[in-house]
Amino acid sequence: MAEKKSTPEFVVNDFSITVGTVNGSGSQTANLTLMRAIFKMGIPVSGKNIFPSNIQGLPTWYTIRVNKNGYLARSETTEVVVAMNPVSFADDLDKLSPGGLFLYADHIRQEVHRNDVIVCEMPVKKLVREADAPRNLRDYIANMVYVGVLAHLLNIDVEKLQEALSFHFGGKEKPIKLNMNVVEKAIQWAAENFDQTSPYCVEPMAGTEGYIMAKGNTAGALGAIYGGLQFTAWYPITPATGLPEALIKYRPLVQKDEGTGRYKYAVVQAEDELAAVGMVVGAGWAGLRSVTATSGPGMSLMGEYVSLAYFAEIPIVIWDVQRMGPSTGLPTRTSQGDINLTYYLGQGDTRHPVFFPGSVHECFEFGWKSIDLAEQIQAPVFVLIDLDMGMNQWMTPAFKYPDTPIKRSKILWEEDLENLDWEWGRYLDKDGDGIPYRTVPGNTHPKSAYFTRGTGHDEYAKYSEDPETWAANLERLGKKFELTRTMVPEPEIHFRDGAEIGIIAFGSTTFAVDEACDYLETDGVPVDYLRLRALPINEDVKEFIRNHKRVYVVEMNRDGQMCDILALEVLDQATKLISLTYNTGLQLTATWVQNAILGKEMK
Amino acid sequence: MTAKNVKLNAIGLSKEAYSGAPSTLCKGCGHNAIVNQMIEACYEESIPPEKIVKFSGIGCSSKAPTYFLSRSFGFNGLHGRMPSLATGALFADSSLIGIGMSGDGDSVSIGMGQFKHVMRRNLPLVYIIANNGVYGLTKGQMSATAEEGLALKNQGQNMYMPIDIVWEALVGQASFVARGFSGDPKQLKGLFKAALHHRGTAVIDVISPCVTFNNRDDTLQSYAWGKSHEVALHELSFVPAAEDIKVEYGKGQTAKVDLHDGTHIILKKLRQDYEPKDRGAALQLLEEANRKQELVTGLIYIDPNQKTIFDIDYLPPSKLNRVPDEKLRPTRASLDDINAMMF
Numbered sequence: 001m002a003e004k005k006s007t008p009e010f011v012v013n014d015f016s017i018t019v020g021t022v023n024g025s026g027s028q029t030a031n032l033t034l035m036r037a038i039f040k041m042g043i044p045v046s047g048k049n050i051f052p053s054n055i056q057g058l059p060t061w062y063t064i065r066v067n068k069n070g071y072l073a074r075s076e077t078t079e080v081v082v083a084m085n086p087v088s089f090a091d092d093l094d095k096l097s098p099g100g101l102f103l104y105a106d107h108i109r110q111e112v113h114r115n116d117v118i119v120c121e122m123p124v125k126k127l128v129r130e131a132d133a134p135r136n137l138r139d140y141i142a143n144m145v146y147v148g149v150l151a152h153l154l155n156i157d158v159e160k161l162q163e164a165l166s167f168h169f170g171g172k173e174k175p176i177k178l179n180m181n182v183v184e185k186a187i188q189w190a191a192e193n194f195d196q197t198s199p200y201c202v203e204p205m206a207g208t209e210g211y212i213m214a215k216g217n218t219a220g221a222l223g224a225i226y227g228g229l230q231f232t233a234w235y236p237i238t239p240a241t242g243l244p245e246a247l248i249k250y251r252p253l254v255q256k257d258e259g260t261g262r263y264k265y266a267v268v269q270a271e272d273e274l275a276a277v278g279m280v281v282g283a284g285w286a287g288l289r290s291v292t293a294t295s296g297p298g299m300s301l302m303g304e305y306v307s308l309a310y311f312a313e314i315p316i317v318i319w320d321v322q323r324m325g326p327s328t329g330l331p332t333r334t335s336q337g338d339i340n341l342t343y344y345l346g347q348g349d350t351r352h353p354v355f356f357p358g359s360v361h362e363c364f365e366f367g368w369k370s371i372d373l374a375e376q377i378q379a380p381v382f383v384l385i386d387l388d389m390g391m392n393q394w395m396t397p398a399f400k401y402p403d404t405p406i407k408r409s410k411i412l413w414e415e416d417l418e419n420l421d422w423e424w425g426r427y428l429d430k431d432g433d434g435i436p437y438r439t440v441p442g443n444t445h446p447k448s449a450y451f452t453r454g455t456g457h458d459e460y461a462k463y464s465e466d467p468e469t470w471a472a473n474l475e476r477l478g479k480k481f482e483l484t485r486t487m488v489p490e491p492e493i494h495f496r497d498g499a500e501i502g503i504i505a506f507g508s509t510t511f512a513v514d515e516a517c518d519y520l521e522t523d524g525v526p527v528d529y530l531r532l533r534a535l536p537i538n539e540d541v542k543e544f545i546r547n548h549k550r551v552y553v554v555e556m557n558r559d560g561q562m563c564d565i566l567a568l569e570v571l572d573q574a575t576k577l578i579s580l581t582y583n584t585g586l587q588l589t590a591t592w593v594q595n596a597i598l599g600k601e602m603k
Numbered sequence: 604m605t606a607k608n609v610k611l612n613a614i615g616l617s618k619e620a621y622s623g624a625p626s627t628l629c630k631g632c633g634h635n636a637i638v639n640q641m642i643e644a645c646y647e648e649s650i651p652p653e654k655i656v657k658f659s660g661i662g663c664s665s666k667a668p669t670y671f672l673s674r675s676f677g678f679n680g681l682h683g684r685m686p687s688l689a690t691g692a693l694f695a696d697s698s699l700i701g702i703g704m705s706g707d708g709d710s711v712s713i714g715m716g717q718f719k720h721v722m723r724r725n726l727p728l729v730y731i732i733a734n735n736g737v738y739g740l741t742k743g744q745m746s747a748t749a750e751e752g753l754a755l756k757n758q759g760q761n762m763y764m765p766i767d768i769v770w771e772a773l774v775g776q777a778s779f780v781a782r783g784f785s786g787d788p789k790q791l792k793g794l795f796k797a798a799l800h801h802r803g804t805a806v807i808d809v810i811s812p813c814v815t816f817n818n819r820d821d822t823l824q825s826y827a828w829g830k831s832h833e834v835a836l837h838e839l840s841f842v843p844a845a846e847d848i849k850v851e852y853g854k855g856q857t858a859k860v861d862l863h864d865g866t867h868i869i870l871k872k873l874r875q876d877y878e879p880k881d882r883g884a885a886l887q888l889l890e891e892a893n894r895k896q897e898l899v900t901g902l903i904y905i906d907p908n909q910k911t912i913f914d915i916d917y918l919p920p921s922k923l924n925r926v927p928d929e930k931l932r933p934t935r936a937s938l939d940d941i942n943a944m945m946f
Contacts, residue, residue: 253937267916441924442695449676
């Protein structure tokens with residue numbers, strides 16, 4: 001490997017790589033290997049898969065951003081492009097920044113019409129043949145050629161590549177060797193045949209200590225498991241499927257009963273989302289800690305049972321891994337468009353707590369906290385993430401073991417009922433906090449049973465159409481909801497010196513917003529940033545809005561759904577709120593936020 | 604306190620302990636017979652009411668669980684979506700006996716999907732479908748089981764083919780398929796007892812006339828038509844596990860079905876030879892009965908050994924909803940392992 005020094009002509013640990021391939025061509029292995037190797041070199045890195053709603057054949061892109069400052073959001077510029085797909089070749093070339101590095105496979109017989117970039121034509125097929133790859137795997141393994149060429153040009157540690165491949169293939173020697181062969185052939189070819197120097201390179205640093213790489217869906221599933229999950233029913237839908245699949249994957253590892261070796265939580269693949277939520281409601285009603293995961297279309301189908309669960313006071317947790325709607329929309333693109341849908345889901349007066357994890361490790365944390373809250377308030381609780389957070393691999397602090405014991409409903413078992421000095425009623429507000437006591441099936445006390453219904457009921461769960469009883473019950477449910485303002489995760493606020501304006505954002509956009517705040521400070525427009533972590537909001541959010549001249553609410557939907565919700569909460573301050581929405585299906589970028597705010601502030 | 608002359612069952616409960624709120628269904632509604640026979644069956648089988656959980660969807664049929672077993676937990680869920688509710692709930696404690704109460708409007712229109720899927724999973728559940736061919740609670744619209752040509756006030760004539768619930772259950776791989784008739788309460792009780800002891804989904808299609816909207820003597824779901832066209836397959840009796848079979852039947856005249864919990868069903872032959880263990884024969888029987896315009900009732904199909912959802916999903920035999928919190932959360936060390944696995 002050529003010796004390189006971090007002299008000023010090199011851009012070190014600060015660039016993006018975009019790989020354009022054909023969907024289904026096996027490029028994931030190559031891309032993840034690159035990203036993981038860079039991560040293992042201690043360099044902050046993020047990877048984003050931009051893929052079509054298709055299994056095989058359409059163009060797909062993977063972007064890897066290497067950034068020494070730890071910026072993990074998508075970058076709007078790309079300094080390295082790898083073109084493996086003739087269909088997107090011309091566009092991919094156009095995307096490249098001037099002075100950038102353009103690698104392409106030699107089977108693409110198209111003209112490279114730019115002369116402001118460094119071009120490397122890779123003899124992909126030849127190298128794969130020389131590496132002795134079996135014929136049926138050649139197309140898949142071809143992607144390892146660009147891994148090798150990039151390793152040479154960018155100075156990526158070969159040992160780390162080997163480590164990444166070994167992880168990817170679970171230590172299986174044969175595929176590791178097969179892939180490494182191609183990587184090594186490609187490195188050798190680049191060293192011998194490519195005489196230009198790359199202006200970009202990586203250099204080991206200590207920026208990833210204490211971090212792991214994981215997807216939000218995996219983290220959410222694990223969080224639920226450490227929250228004492230007992231039941232899941234689900235139905236396949238992109239981009240949420242990874243969450244229940246992780247529950248299946250980790251079940252044999254962590255939730256085995258010591259005595260019997262059997263599992264401690266059930267995972268049922270339902271016939272549709274109507275049934276998935278029905279099962280979860282049944283399980284929650286019967287005392288199991290129950291979770292399901294879906295995306296917008298499934299969420300719509302679940303609405304009626306959620307309304308019933310709210311009214312009948314049944315603890316359930318629903319993850320909505322958002323994709324772009326309305327309708328089938330852009331099923332493989334990201335969005336924050338289900339805020340209104342989930343916050344208000346149901347017929348009649350319904351409102352639900354909604355958690356917004358802002359990172360993968362927070363998906364883990366909210367995974368268990370959401371179950372605790374649902375149990376405590378005996379109601380549906382939502383966790384909203386998006387495709388970007390759920391399906392992409394992120395570097396994130398290692399998962400932290402829950403720091404509070406499992407929280408339970410006010411459940412009365414046989415001896416509790418036996419020793420009660422008051423007459424229990426399922427919907428009787430004994431404690432004055434709006435939260436009644438419940439019993440669950442299996443309780444053998446003759447007074448334990450009650451009839452659960454979606455129709456009007458009194459404090460003793462008896463059918464009632466009495467106007468006062470109805471109104472009082474709904475008031476109590478409203479009171480219970482108000483109580484959650486102090487129970488949901490509080491916002492996180494980052495102040496900057498001299499800031500007069502603020503930003504409110506949440507979820508996966510937080511990375512772009514954090515980065516934008518740095519840029520804005522340099523631009524002379526310091527902003528305070530409130531990262532909202534849940535609805536309903538608490539006093540801190542109101543105070544933040546009160547204490548700033550203008551507050552920009554940044555979100556990924558058309559109508560500024562969160563901005564609307566906040567405006568209703570702080571009516572007297574509502575004119576201070578300015579909605580900034582990015583609604584393309586791609587991940588938000590820091591430069592977009594920066595420009596949007598400068599555009600408003602510099603008027 | 605129980606008066607001296609009140610009869611008690613083997614666990615010391617009177618029939619009163621199995622009762623529910625007074626029925627608000629129409630006088631003469633077929634569903635009342637279902638309610639009464641369910642009370643009888645549970646009382647006679649000495650099942651503790653707390654061992655039973657009731658589920659229902661939406662409609663007249665689904666209101667019925669309020670009228671029996673008020674000492675049992677119950678959940679009146681959503682239209683057509685009782686099976687999913689029962690599936691989730693019974694995972695909490697698989698020692699409980701689930702009774703699902705549904706109707707033709709509930710189970711074979713919006714509910715067709717869940718009806719079919721609960722059978723293929725073989726969830727242990729007594730699944731009663733009170734079948735009257737009409738939507739009663741919305742005042743007399745056609746249901747999907749209404750016969751072709753049925754004329755209803757304000758609705759005109761039904762021009763579509765009806766869905767046969769028993770047929771659907773058979774091809775849906777239900778492990779217990781029966782048909783009863785509200786006008787034949789004795790048989791109904793026997794079927795309920797057998798179903799309560801069956802381990803798996805026990806579908807019972809009960810022709811249960813709607814006296815208000817669909818009970819003209821010439822319509823297929825009326826009392827009069829049922830009474831004159833019913834062909835009971837057998838005289839069904841149920842033998843608890845503890846009792847030896849003492850009753851002597853003529854050779855070749857009876858069939859015995861052993862259930863999972865050691866109990867038995869004795870089927871005494873009536874008009875024809877029929878053994879309810881052959882799905883193909885069951886389908887043929889139905890086809891012929893339809894041609895001859897007969898209402899075949901009785902136990903039409905049973906497989907007591909089909910695996911249930913609880914056998915398939917590898918769960919601990921204990922009551923899941925009583926697992927203490929400290930056993931639910933995996934250890935701190937296991938999370939360290941997981942973090943290490945994450946690259």
